[in-house]
Each structure stands twice: as structure tokens, then as C-alpha cells.
Amino acid sequence: MNWNAISFDWNQIRAFLATAEEGSLSAAARALGQTQPTLSRQVTGLEDALGVTLFERGHRAMTLTQAGHEVLAHVKDMGDAALKVSLAASGQSSHVEGKVSITATELFARYYLPSIIAELQQVAPGIFVEVITSNDVRDLTRREADISIRHARPEQPDLIGRLVAETTAHLYASRDYLDRSGRPDGLDDLADIDLLSFDEAENIVPFLQGLGMPVTRENMRASTASGGLLMELTRAGLGATFLTKEAADRFPELEQVLPSMAPVPVPVWLVTHRELRTSRRIRLVYDLLADRLPALMAAAADDQSAEKSE
Template sequence: MHDCMDWRNVSFDWNRARAFLVTAEEGSLSAAARALGMAQPTLGRQVTALEEELGVTLFERVPRGLELTTAGLDLVEHVRAMGEAAGRVSMAATGQSDTVDGQISITASEIYSAYLLPPILAQLRDIAPGIDIEVVASNTVRDLKRREADIAIRNARPTQPELIGKLVAEDRAALYATPDFLEQMGQPQTPDDLREADFIGLENLDQLIDGLNAGGYELSRRNFAIQTENHLVHWQMARHGLGIGIGPCHLGDRDPGLARVLPNEEPIRFPVWLVAHRELQTSRRVRLVFDLLAKEIPSLLGSDPEALKDFA
């Protein structure tokens, strides 16, 4: 394959181009596959097909993943511009829609998608049965500018000027384990009692350890013999007594198979934001779903409106 060519006279499949762009931005096929919610072999075939279609090599394999070739560096800017332009056209069309019926995509974390969204979506089906709903369950922040979703539920204020956000609730998280697990430990009472305890890790393990240690714990990687990137798997591992997990209080406090590890410790508090692109706010469909989420999420989380002042 060649290393460079004139892109001006080239047309190609957008799905393949998008696969290439996300792979370039994520730095590996595995990370890109997670971001796009597809199987890694499928993503790899799309990237390979694009290389064959264009007759160039776009990536070189390096020890840390993939590195763009000269041709890849040239192409990525063109594809990124195409994606942004396509997103603007799509959002402009959606924003001018006066009808409620149609498709809407909501992205949220795996935990929120599995436990928070279903009762709200049941209401939405009753209110607007003509809306087709796609839930993008991912702990990766999706790009609303590229229409990877219409509405996002996030735990941080949006910073991009094209996006609008509404602070709707406070969520809380704590450490949980099975009663039997805690009994075997002798019912720990302080963070110091957990120094030798088994924990279940999540992605960005070092960041998780630093965060817990900042809260008064003394943990290291040896405390995390089991680790997973999937939060639902993490939660089920805790429910089966494999170690101490961390999860939302609205879920853990209602689970008869789990108990707070240190019930006298203050839970971790964090905000819940609804985010959408500004242009989509002129869509009746998006407005209806956005407002329903804003109304129902606080009650499902048991959020105190006064607590939002701390995040404003």
C-alpha cells in the first residue's frame, strides 16, 4: 500500500471512516471497539476494508497500540471535519422537527442504563409510544457533537460551548459487601480495618486507589486481586462475596444481599447532569425526553434539592 495520496477525488463508506477516526483517537482497536459498542474483530475489518479501498496503510502497530502513518495523519483531519459537518446537518434537521415521533438516543453509564433508566423509559413509552428509544450503555463519554447520542446523563458539568447541561440531582456512592464477607472480616469499623481487605477493582485502578486513599484509606494494588471494566460485572462480583465493591447508595441500600462496609462513613457525593446539544433543544421530541428525565431522576435517586447548591 502507498503512504500518501490525493484525498480530494476519494469517496468511501462513512461507517468505515468513523471506525478509522475513533480508532485513531482511542489509540487501539480494543479501546475504539468499547467506545463504539461493537466487537473488536468487526471494527478491525472495517478499518482494513478502508485501507484496501483507499490503497494506503493507515496504522502501524507499535508496542503501546496503533500509530497513524503519514497517510493516516492526513486522512484523520478530513474525516474529523466530515463527521463534524454531518453532525451539524443532522442536528439542524432534528432541531427543526415539530413532531414527537421518531428515534432518540440516550447515553448513560452501565449502572444508570440498567437500574435508573428502565422505569423512566416505561413512562416514556406510555406518554409517547411513537418514540423509538436507543440506550447507549457506556462508561465512556460519548460525543454529542457527532450525534453519538442525543441526550447524555453525566456526572460532570459539560464544558463544550455547543452543549447545554442541567444539574438535576445529587447521587451518592459507598462501599458495599455481603454480610457474610463482613462477618468474616470481624465487622470493620474504620478505614484502617480495611487495610488488608479484598476489593474489586474498576478501570483506571490507580485513580480509584488514589481517590480512596485521599478519603482516609491505605490501599494498594495488592488489595485488588480482581478487576473488571464493566460496572455491572463489578456489582455482581460484590454481591457474590468476592470482595468489597463501590456503587450507588440508591442501589446498594435497597439490596438485601449487600450492606454498607462502613455505615458511619459519609458517602461519596457527586452531581448528575443532563446534557444535550443546543440545536437539539428546539426539537419537541428531545425536549419531552429531556424534561421527563429531569423530573424523574431526582426522585429515583432520593436526591435532596438543597444538596444541588454544593455543585452549582
């Protein structure tokens, strides 16, 4: 492939990146606020310019070809560079100012948002960030927040979402608790386990039963909307709860209960109102979150895996 002879259209590059990240043309179109036919033409135009097939077209999904993977490695660097230029230019503008509210769970906000907010202060010092920590899904349609970090895909038609990362949750308890109560060998052994939760029993018990856990309301020992307090209750040996691996692996006293149990998928969606993407300050924060969160989560997982292997 003669890269020197190719003249790139940045819109085609953005379309390709979004499609590779989102996995389908429809999802990529929503992420970029474009129509699907327009996005499809841009991707096809890049394939024509490069003379290669970048995607295998399925009924609903777009799968990268080997050539697509090779091109992706190059254009990701271009995308990062373009974002840095955009952030630097916006940060120097006195017009990029005002409040942007972000809602996320307490643990997610604690572990991932500080470094992003620090970078934002450097590139756009006129933006004031309000972080709302809550396990409840804030209603973006009523402007209760500008940007939401959710663990479920948005269903409302006036919201746009971008899947930025995926992780898993597992049942964890302290080693002290498991030493006292015993380590389960199978799902049936969870019938007497003490449970801690971020939600009330009538909501969480049906979910756990759907995972095959033979639990009832009597298993519930405490619930709290505070992710930090839930973590401390678990570390104190008061029961077991579901935590993401990245959160639990930060505390060596926590142990996965019944490792053979299937993990619970935890997608990370970045969501905002469609109209708000036209706001320069909200678009700036949204794009920075979309760019930084996947790398931060991947780095946290890699660091914890390295620590365990030492």
C-alpha cells in the first residue's frame, strides 16, 4: 500500500474509526450524529481510496478485515493527534466556558474521572465540571445532567450513546468472611450467603435469581446507594457483593466468590442528549471522555493483572 500517494478525507477517517469502535454503521451514525447512508458512503469512499476492503459486511455488524486492522492502527494515531489539536485550540478560546455536569456511579467516578478532569482543566480552564455520583440513571431528557456514564444502552430516541468500554462484574467477599462462612463450590452453596447491594432487595433479588443464585430477601444484609460505603462494608467482612474486576482488584483482601460462576457483562456507555452535542463545551468534554476512558480502563486492568502475576 503506497501511503504517500493517498489523499485522505478526514470525514472518511472519522467514519471508519467510529464504525470500527461501534461495530455497526447504525451505531456509528448515532455516535457521529450522521445518517447511516452518509456514513456508509464515507467508509466506502475510504476503501476505494485505499484500494482495500476494510470491513466484512454482516446483516447487523461490521467486522474488520486484516487490512482494516492494519489501517486502524495507523488512523488511531491520526485520531489522537486530531483530538489533541482540537483540545488545545478549544482550551485557548475564552468562549469555551461554563458548567458541564457528568453523572456516574461513585466508584467509577472515583477511579477514572480525576485524571480526565485534570487534563480538561489544562485544555479548557473555563469549563466547570459538576460530577454527580449516583447509581440512579439521571434523566438527560430533563437536563438533570449533560453527560451520563451508564452501564446500559440508552433507549430514548433523543439520546445518543457511545459504547466506550466493556468489563465484567463478579461476586466478591473478603477472605475473612469466606474463612468464617466457607467457600462455595457451586451455585447451590450460595443459598446461605450474606449479600450486600447498591439496590433494594425487591429489585436485586430477582436479578440474582436470574443468574442462578438460590437467594431470597432473607439473604440481604444491607444496601446503600454509596459505592464507597458498599466497598467498605464488603472489605469489613459483612457479606458479598458484585463488583467490577477493576474495582475489586484494588483491594487484596477481597476474593472472588465461586470463580466458576459466569461473569456479569458491564458495558460502559457515554450518553448525552442529541441537542447537547451542538454545545461546544459539552462536545469537548464528551469527546475527551470518549477518548480517555477506554485507555484508562485498559491500563487499570493491565496493571492489576501484572501485580497478580508478580
